[in-house]
Amino acid sequence: MTKIMPILPLRGLLVFPEMRLHIDVGRDRSVAALEEAMDNDKEILLITQKDVQVDEPTEQDLYSIGTVAYIKQLMKLPNGTLRILVEGLSRAEWSNYTENRKYTEALVKPLISEIEWDVETEALMSIANDYFAKYAKSSSKITAETLAIVKEEENPSKLADMLITHLPFKVAEKQEVLTIINVKKRLDHLIIRMHDELELLEIEKKINARVKEAVERTQKEFYLREQMKAIQQELGSSEGKTGEIAELRKRIEEAGMPEGTHKVAIKELDRYEKLPSASAESGVIRNYIEWLVSVPWSKETKDRLEIDHAEEILNRDHDGLEKVKERIVEYLSVRQMTKSLRGPILCLAGPPGVGKTSLARSVAESLDREFVRASLGGVRDESEIRGHRRTYVGAMPGRIIQGMKKAGTINPVFLLDEIDKMSNDFRGDPSAAMLEVLDPEQNNTFSDHYLEEPYDLSKVLFIATANDLSTIPGPLLDRMEIITISGYTEQEKLAIATNHLLPKQLKEHGLTKSQLIMKEEALMDIIRYYTREAGVRSLERQIATVCRKVTKLIVTGERKRVTINSKMVVELLGKHKFRHGMASDENEVGVATGLAYTTVGGDTLQIEVNITPGKGKMQLTGKLGDVMKESAQAALSFVRSRTDQLQVDKNFFDEHDIHIHVPEGAVPKDGPSAGITMATAITSAITNKAIKREIGMTGEITLRGRVLPIGGLKEKSLSAHRAGLTTIICPKDNERDVDDIPESVRKALTFKFVSTADEVLNLALDGGFSS
Structure with a gap:
């Protein structure tokens, strides 16, 4: 009899008639x-969902035949869900699916099983019982009590439903049995499925027997591997380790390895295939093969050898740095002419913030090459460069091979950042390991401890960066072409700030060019009075500070647009942090201005000398x-040798x-180039003659007063220009270095080249010095 009944959708579950x-x-x-x-007759229609993932099933998500069940018990669990005990009553077909406001109901029509009591029915019941008994004997999942209950069942319909509930069939297969109303057809279907299940169990027995014979010759791990192999062979499956090995073999063939490396890879793959998966060595070999096929062996990008394009990229990203740009263009020109050239090994040396790292990125972009960066700052373990041997736990290749894997090609632009900051300890010297990497005659057969196979680095364009060349070992320095980036003039900083830094910070702070207008005078004030550096890193931070403060003004509604001038700079950044022009306001006695070269560029330093009554001691502080200290001793010895010219008493140095x-x-200070500065300051203090305030000087002094050449004249000249000096005294042998100094700085400074300290004193002392 049909009637309206509420529906309970089931996920992954199916209830048969007379089943609790x-x-x-x-x-x-x-x-x-x-x-x-529960409010009516406690009957409900149980319908199984087609897809268990559906949370809110609709009419199309439910099977067309379900089971009418009686709710025998209902209780509420602590987690808020309800637990019910149901008993299946009959199969049922539903229609008129209706979703009410709270629940779903349908018109339910019970389906009565068609039972024909004849010989065929009894035969089917007997065969079904026999197959089930055989299955129970082969399977450990069927208990003796269950088997006894099934044998005693005389109702064929109930027997069929009882059998299906104890067989390991999927929900869809059980639903198919639920839809078969004719009992004979239902029993026949079950017999066929049990026959197939018994055959599957028989195959499993054969597999187990075959594996049991093999396990007598080896250990348990080998047994598991053989069992898996036998299953795959029986089922014709290529999954598991067999498929993995096939995939690795394919990748080895496609990697383009050299012949020797290819043989090693195949040999290791064969070893991996024979080892049990649970073996510790299996994982080591698997990881090794994975690295061999992941590192590029032959994949190469095509260089874009267009001089105009390269110059456009370099000029777009960087103002100044003419020598660096010229070297890159020269490299491209030679490549274009010869069609082949080993990658040069360039070292960009200069203070922080001058654009060494970003320049390397621009070089990669101009060549259309991949770019990869390895930071060497603080590296003190040789295995960081060459990798660890595979015998160690957690072994892996060094940073060079890791970088090549990341690049994916054999000719990337490889940046070795902060190469001067490598150190060494008991684990080895990484700078010595870098010798092979950066030697054009050796790096075509670079050997990594992990790979243990020669790797060609000759097509890589290595670019190293360093702040201080003095900390780089000589043999390593000899392998690189040094390109010095000294620092920027004020005009170059102004161009960088206008073209690069300001647009970048406007974008990062969400500002437009119309909201923040920064005048040239404001940028120049920031450069002069709020930063003192060779590069532009602090300049960018100060510009970012201005942008933040302007953003606040705009967001709070105080201003809609802001124009930054010199006065506004002081309001936003506070009082001037530095005084532009370090030169003294007047000539002083015993105070000389020296020029120094540091890891952050050139700098000026004042050397002060005081003469006091005493016993001839010399005290050094600072x-x-x-x-x-030795330069100070040499300077004092020179001055003492000029007692007659100084016109002082012979006992002067013993009494003062x-x-x-x-x-x-x-701040630590060291270097020989302060020699003439100290000698001038000592002479000034002794003779009470003032030193000209506009003069800066640099040069090493000998005991006999010769002036020896120094390094870093370009950096020192830039610092002198920043400090407001107008004249530089420097060694005669450094005259050739003047061409490296930017033209704007050369025009603003007067260079005096000297060979002896007497010349220095004549130029520096107010009124001269007669030797």
Whole structure:
């Protein structure tokens, strides 16, 4: 008899007539359907979902035939869900699917099983019982009690439903049995499925027997591997380790390895295939093969050898740096002419913030090459470069091979950042390991401890960066072409700030060019009064500070647009941090301005000398290094040798103490180029003659007063220009270095080239010095 009945959708579950089952119910519509059934005759239609992933099933998500069940018990669990005990009553077909506000209902028509009591039915029941008994004997999942209950069942329909509940069939297969109303057809279907299941169990027995014979010759791990192999052979499957090995073999063939490396890879793959998966060595070999096929062996990008394009990229990204750009263009020109050239090994040396790293990126872009960067700062383990041997736990290749894997090609632009900051300890010297990487005659057969196979680095364009060349070992320095980036002039900084830094910070702070207008005078004030550096890193930070403060003004509604001038700079950044022009306002006695070269560029330093009554002692203060102390001793010896010219008493040096001080005592200072500066300051203090305030000087002094050449004239000239000096005294042998100094700085400075300290004193002392 048909009637309207609430529906309870089931996920991954199916209930047959006369079957009792506990079901947990948590979905709101399902709970409402239960409540509706409990309020009436406690009958509900149980329908299985086609897809268990669907949370809110619709009419199309449910099978067309379900089971009418009686709710025998209902209780509420602590987690809020309901647990019910149901008993299946009959198969049923539903129609008129209706979704009410709280629950779903349908018109249900019970389906009565068609039973024909004849010889065929009894035969089918007997065969079904026999197959089930055989299955129970082969399978450990069927208990003796279950087998006894099944044998005693005389109703063919109930027998069929009982059998299907104990067989390991999927929900879809059980649903198919539920839809078969004719009992004979139902039993026949079950017999066929049990026959197939018995055949599968028989195959499993054969496999187990075959594996049992093999396990007598080896250990348990080998047994598991053989069992898997036998299963795959029986099922014709290529999954598991067999498929993995086939995939690795294919990747080895496609990697384009050299012949020797290819043989090693195949040999290791054969070893991996024979080893049990649970073996520790299996994982090591698998990882090794994975690295061999991941590293590029032959994949190469095509260089874009267009001089105009390269110059456009380099000029777009960088102002100044003419020598670096010229070297890159020269490289491209030679490549274009010869069609082949080993990658040069360039070292961009200069203070922080001058654009060494970004320049390397621009080079990669101009060549259309991949770019990869390895930071070497703080590296003190040789295995960081060459990798670890595979015998170590957690072994892996060094940074060079890791970088090549990341690049994916054999000719990337490879940046070795901060190469001067490598150190060494008991684990080895990484700078010595870098010798092979950066030697054009050796790096075509670079050997990594992990790969243990020669790797060709000759097509890589290596670019190293360094702040201080003095910390790089000589043999390593000899393998690189040094390109010095000294720093920027004020005009170059202004161009960089206008073309690069300001647009970048406007974008990062969400500002437009119309909202923030920064005048040239404001940028120049920031450069002069708020930064003192060779590069532009601090300049960018100060511009970012201005952008932040302007953003706040705009967001709070105080201003809609801001124009930054010199006055506004002071309001936003505070009082001037530095004084533009370090030159003294007047000539002073015993105070000389020296020019120094540091890891952050050129700098000026004041050397002060005081003469006091004493016993001929010399005192040095200002955190001076050994070389600078020796320069002070040499300068004093030279001055003492000029007693007659100084017109002082012969006992003057025995009766007076000399105190030499270099301000900023917390900053370490060292180097020989302060020699003539110290000699001038000592002579000025002794003769009471002032030193010209506009003069800066640099040069090493000997005991006999010769002036020796120094390094870093370009950096020192830039610092002198920043400090407001107008004249530089420097060694005669450094005259050739003037061409490296930017033209704007050369025009603003007067260079005096000297060979002896007497010339220095004549130029520096107010009124001259007669030798």
